[in-house]
Amino acid sequence: MSKPFTKRLLIMRHAKSAWPPGVADLDRPLLPRGVREASLAGTWLHSNGIRPDVILCSTATRAQQTCAKVRSGLGDAPEPDLHDALYAASAVRMLAVINHVLETARCVLLVAHMPGVQELVTRLASNDSEASADAAFRYPTSAFAVLETLTPWAELDGRDAEITHFVVPRGG
Template identity: 30%
Template sequence: MNRRLIVMRHAKAENAPGLADVERDLTDTGRAQAGAVGALLAREGLVPEHVICSAARRTRETWRLVAEGLPTEPETDVTASLYSAGVDTALELVGRVDPAVRTLLLVGHNPTMAQLAAAFGDGGYPHFPPASVAVVDLDVDWLYAAPGTGTARILERP
C-alpha cells in the first residue's frame, strides 16, 4: 500500500430551518458519532497525518470531536471548496497533498463522500449515512489518485 485515504461524511447534523446550511451544528447523536469514529480510527491504527475538512460548521465540529480520540493531532486544512465539491474537486484537493503524507482524512458532505467511496469501490456505497467512513488503499501517490487506482472498504456505517 502506497497511500491511505480515509473518506468521512460529517456526523448527524441538526435540521435548522432559517439557518444557512453551512451554519448547522451537530446533534447530540452526531457528537457521539464523531467521538466514536475518533476512537475507532485510533483503535484501527488509522491515524491521519493530514486532514482536509469542509469549512461548514458541522464538518469542523465533526473533525474536532474525531481528533479528540486520536493520539496525535494532524495538520488540518479547512477549506470552503470541499463544501460544494464534486468528486473531481475532492480529488484535486487530494492531489495537492504533500507526497510525504501517508494517511489522509477528508471530512465532507454527501453526495460527494459517498460517490468518492463508490468510485474506489464496486460502486456499492449509495447509502453513506452521517459519520460513515470508508478507507481507500491507494496504489499511487496523491497526485494520481483517481478511480481505479485503489480499493475501498467501509469501516463504519452508523
C-alpha cells in the same frame, strides 16, 4: 527514485447535524447524536492504529465539529486544513483537493458532504468487496470508507484504490 508506499485515504461524511430555523446551511451545528458518533469514529480509528497525517475538511460548521470530535477520539492528530472547495463539492472537486496533498503523507482524512463523498468512494474503489458494496448502497452521517492505494496523491483518479473498511459508527 524512492519506492511507492501504501497510503490510506479516509473519506468521511460529516456527522448528524441540526436544521435550526434561520441558520444558513453552512452554519448548521451537530446534534448530540452527531457529536457522539464523530467521537466513536475517532475511537475506531485509534483502536485500529489508523492516524491521519493530513486532515482535509469542509468549512461547514458541521464538518469542522465532526473533525474536532474525530480528532479528540484519536488522541493525537494534526489540525485540519479547511477548504471552501469541499463544501457541497462534487467527487471531481474533492479529488482535486486530494491531488494537492504532499506525497510524504501516508494517511489522509477528508471530511465533507453527500453526495460527493459517496461518489468519490465509488469512483476510486477498484474492488468489489462487501465494504465497497456498502459504501455504494448507503453512506449515512458519520460513515467513512478506508481506502488503500500505491498511486501518488497527484495521480489518484479512479479505480486506483481498494476499500478495506466501511465504518458506520453508532452508539447507544
